[in-house]
Amino acid sequence: MSASDTAERYFAALARQDLDTAVACWRPGAVDRFVGQQELIAPDGVRRYFAELFAAFPDLRFQVLELTASGGRAAVRWSATGTFAGPGAFQGFVANGARIAMEGCDVLTVSEDDGRIERNHAYLDTAGVARQLGFLPAPDSPLAARVTKLVNARTRARARIHGVETERIAQGVWVLRGGFPKKTMNVYLIADGDGLTMFDAGISAMADGVAAAAARLGEITRIVLGHADADHRGCAPALGVPVYCHPAERAAAESDAPFRPYWDFAKLTPQGRLLYPRLLPSWDGGAVKIAGTVQEGDEVAGFRVIDLPGHAPGLIGLLRESDRLALVSDLIYTIDSQTGRDQLPDVPHPAFNHDAERARGSIRKLAALQPAVVWAGHGKPVSNEVAFQLERAATPRPPVPAVTATAPSAPPGTADAATATATVPPPPPGASATAPLPTTPTT
Ligand SMILES: [Zn+2]
Numbered sequence: 001m002s003a004s005d006t007a008e009r010y011f012a013a014l015a016r017q018d019l020d021t022a023v024a025c026w027r028p029g030a031v032d033r034f035v036g037q038q039e040l041i042a043p044d045g046v047r048r049y050f051a052e053l054f055a056a057f058p059d060l061r062f063q064v065l066e067l068t069a070s071g072g073r074a075a076v077r078w079s080a081t082g083t084f085a086g087p088g089a090f091q092g093f094v095a096n097g098a099r100i101a102m103e104g105c106d107v108l109t110v111s112e113d114d115g116r117i118e119r120n121h122a123y124l125d126t127a128g129v130a131r132q133l134g135f136l137p138a139p140d141s142p143l144a145a146r147v148t149k150l151v152n153a154r155t156r157a158r159a160r161i162h163g164v165e166t167e168r169i170a171q172g173v174w175v176l177r178g179g180f181p182k183k184t185m186n187v188y189l190i191a192d193g194d195g196l197t198m199f200d201a202g203i204s205a206m207a208d209g210v211a212a213a214a215a216r217l218g219e220i221t222r223i224v225l226g227h228a229d230a231d232h233r234g235c236a237p238a239l240g241v242p243v244y245c246h247p248a249e250r251a252a253a254e255s256d257a258p259f260r261p262y263w264d265f266a267k268l269t270p271q272g273r274l275l276y277p278r279l280l281p282s283w284d285g286g287a288v289k290i291a292g293t294v295q296e297g298d299e300v301a302g303f304r305v306i307d308l309p310g311h312a313p314g315l316i317g318l319l320r321e322s323d324r325l326a327l328v329s330d331l332i333y334t335i336d337s338q339t340g341r342d343q344l345p346d347v348p349h350p351a352f353n354h355d356a357e358r359a360r361g362s363i364r365k366l367a368a369l370q371p372a373v374v375w376a377g378h379g380k381p382v383s384n385e386v387a388f389q390l391e392r393a394a395t396p397r398p399p400v401p402a403v404t405a406t407a408p409s410a411p412p413g414t415a416d417a418a419t420a421t422a423t424v425p426p427p428p429p430g431a432s433a434t435a436p437l438p439t440t441p442t443t
Helices: 004-017 021-022 044-056 126-134 144-162 205-217 246-254 269-284 354-368 385-392 418-424
Strands: 026-034 038-041 061-070 073-083 100-112 115-122 163-172 173-178 185-192 195-199 220-224 243-245 290-293 301-307 316-318 323-327 333-335 342-346 373-375
Touching: 004 021, 004 061, 004 073, 004 100, 021 044, 038 144, 044 354, 100 126, 115 195, 144 185, 144 205, 163 205, 163 373, 173 205, 185 220, 205 220, 205 269, 243 246, 246 290, 301 323, 301 354, 342 385, 354 385, 373 385
Parallel strands: 026 115, 195 220, 220 243, 243 290, 323 373
Antiparallel strands: 026 038, 061 073, 073 100, 100 115, 163 173, 173 185, 185 195, 301 316, 316 323, 333 342
16 A cells, blocks of 8 residues: 555545544554644554544544655645534633634655554644634734733843843953843853854853854854853753863763852851852752863963863863953952952952962962953953952952951051952052962951
8 A cells, every 4th residue: 555545545534533444544653743742652642632633623624635645655735624612622621612724734654564654744733723712812913912012021021130141342252241130140152163162151041041142143062161160050051062171170060069069158148158058059050061171271262271270170261362361260250249249359259269279379370471351250351450450369368357447557468358349459568479478368
């Protein structure tokens, strides 16, 4: 029996609601795939579906409009009309007497051995049927206009919270700012051949915004993580491209844990102690499969990789010779990690550092490379007196006292953080990379 004969027999059986003959056209275990909806397994799945359909639409009539067969394939363009009269329900809705008229196309694969259907791809206009049945509003109706308005309002609200703002910061480099609250998470896109390399991956809620921004600029072909903390790997799993990181970050990136074993929330304010254990899992996108590693001296999209360990064991930055642009992940913080307020560049909060002293050494290492502009993982860039600001950030200062308003003028090298954020103090003697350093504060 040819594919054409089988298709004719099958549709003739459906037209007269002859379930036994229709189901007998199928090879057991064959799949009837309703594209975008469901997959039925013959014979029981097929029988159940059509039994429900015929119980809901007792006068349902199929008509073959055209049939094209070649080899073991038959494509059938068909129409169907019927009344939702019941007694059976349809997709959970009770019969309402609505009339439907629809068209569809089945592409059947027929076995050469026994002439039975081995597979079917069925294409139907389900939205059209849902409108005719009154399950969806008709286009141009007041209800449809209200639904459109509602969907757009939700989209805009989501974009305000989770959307990303794209800004070109240098030749072929864009920052995408996103994340809740305050859009302080920075993700970078770098033009790289025909595609885009993404540096750092923000938080999971940024995935749609990042994908949309990237769709306007090119195609993300790989992600390089500055380090593997939850707020830097967050949307990597959702983007489905190869992800790279430093060898010392691989285990953390591939782990399910949203926390690092060396973090110490006890060093945060009471508010921070309450918030961070909840925020970090909500930011995280889970484990990331690492496709390969990059480290000191490797080239990435026209930038050179620099190892900048300390905040995380394998934190890396990217530096471009041509314009001295540095992208440095969490080497420095230009915002207060607990309030989100702008601050002068500083070492990340002690609660989150693997080794603060090493982090300071890495900041000095970057200062010595004389970058012109430094963009970090959060907040605004450093673009003025860059080496001086980096040296200052690398210099330990004592912890901020509880009350600072009447603090006496501090000796050089120990200026408290409150004054330091108000005015840039002269470089303390300890600022030089070779001078011995005062004791590390333990806030
Ligand atoms: Zn971070």
